[in-house]
Amino acid sequence: MQLKPINQQVVAVVGASSGIGRITALKFAMRGAKVVxxxxxxxxxxxxxxEIRGNGGEARYVIADVSEFEQIKAIADQTxxxxxxxxxxxxxxxxxxxxPFEKITPQEFERIVQVNLMGQVYGAMVALPHLKREGRGALIHVSSMQGRRSLPLQSSYCAAKHGLEGFLESLRVELQYEKLPISVTSILPATINTPYYNKVGTKLGVKPTGIPPYYQPELxxxxxxxxxxxxxxxxxxxDVGRVLDVLQKISPSLVDSLLSVIGIPGQHTGESKSENxxxxxxxxxxxxDHVEGDFSKLAIPSLLDWLDMNPPVKWGAFALAVLGIAVFVSDWHSRNS
Structure with missing residues (x-):
């Protein structure tokens, strides 16, 4: 499957006013894409x-609430x-x-699922006909590591992200069966330093935080x-997300135990904040309406992201590691035989 170079693309970024969406739109535009x-x-x-136009890029905007199908359809249509x-x-x-789950109202839980799951479903529904008409393209959905491993205090968010992962798996296979050259990607961030924690609801009595360490939205x-x-x-x-993914596959009960110790206190700051x-x-x-949140001092680099974007280097390093182990084992056997 061959996708167009970014400088030849028209890209729609949904959820772009701040955080990950904002820096993503800026980067697409800087690389020459036309952006909505x-x-x-x-x-x-x-x-x-x-900002995009000031840097010489091309962009338009559409006001939309992703929980409303007709509004999200307007994004694709206007693009x-x-x-x-x-x-x-x-x-x-x-x-x-x-x-805590018992403090969430039915209306809040439903709304979060509507935005975080159904909004993504609506997005795929409205984008697919246009991608099919073009003959190729990419559906890129930002999920979360909480779609692989749920955290306490975020039951509604995690439910929606798990649902999103299930939806994307199903859709991906359907498109493969039809031999359509449309890629379906799930982006699974660990804890990211965006204004998310300033904007979401909280019933902790304090301003919430993700469980550190943080990574910057640019990653x-x-x-x-x-x-x-x-x-x-x-x-x-x-990198912490990759470690969590491995631990969850090996022993979910071990992760349960770890999160029972750090998962709840780790999401509290010392700054008071009313649930109202x-x-x-x-x-x-x-x-x-900015990219970064309040936790830049807790942000660390991620070493394996670069390797994942450079597969020849990644697999070359893996092959060298395997070769090194083989040489070590062979040498050990010769010394002890």
Missing amino acids: VAARSEQGLKSLVD VAEYGRLDSWVHVAATGVIS VADAILYAAEHPIRDFIVG APNNIFAPVEGY
């Missing part, structure tokens, strides 16, 4: 488009009306409430741009 950005915050979208086609659909939009954007040119099934962003504070569950929250 969407979110609920018109102020955030306007500032983003102004094609403006630029004639769609090459990559990048879906980032998400919300959440960090709270996720780099993975998304890689997937737009290189068909890839999934991409875990952040403004949040973005049902409406956008203004004032956070």
Whole structure:
């Protein structure tokens, strides 16, 4: 499957007013793609488009709530009306409430599933006809490591992300069966330093935090741009996410035990925050239209992301490691025989 170079693409980025979506749109535009950005915050979208155009890029914006099918359909339709086609659909939009399950209302739980799961489903529904018409393209859905391993205090978010992983697996096989050259990628970030923790609902009595360490949003954007040119099934962003994935496969009960110790206190800061504070569950929250959150001091580099985007180096290093082990074992046998 051959995808277009980014500088020849028309890309829609959904959930682009802040965080991962914002830096992703900026990077696509800097690489020469024509970009359509969407979110609920018109102020955030306007500032983003102004920034892209100020750097010589080309962009338009569409105001949309991803829980409304007709609004998300308008993103795809306006992209094609403006630029004639769609090459990559990048879906980032998400919300959440960090709270013990028994404190979450049915309306909050339903809303988070509607945005985080059904919004992604709607996105694929509206993008696919355009990608099929073009004859190739990429569906890139930002999921989460919480789609592989749930965390306490985030039951609704984790339920939606697990559902998203199931949906993408099903869709991917259907497209393969039809021999359609459309890649379906799940991006699975670990804890990322975005304004997410400023904007989501919380019933902890304090401002919430992800479980450290953090990674910067630029790493996720780099993975998304890689997937737009290189068909890839999934991409875990952040070395800690890879460790968690391995541990979950080996012993879910061990991860249960670890999270029972660090999972709940690890999501509390010392900064008081009322559960009545403004949040973005049902409406956008203004004032956070930037890329990074408040936890830059807790951010660390991720070494394996680069290797995953450079497979020849990755497998060359693996082969050398295997060869080294073989030589060591052979030498050990010769010395002890």
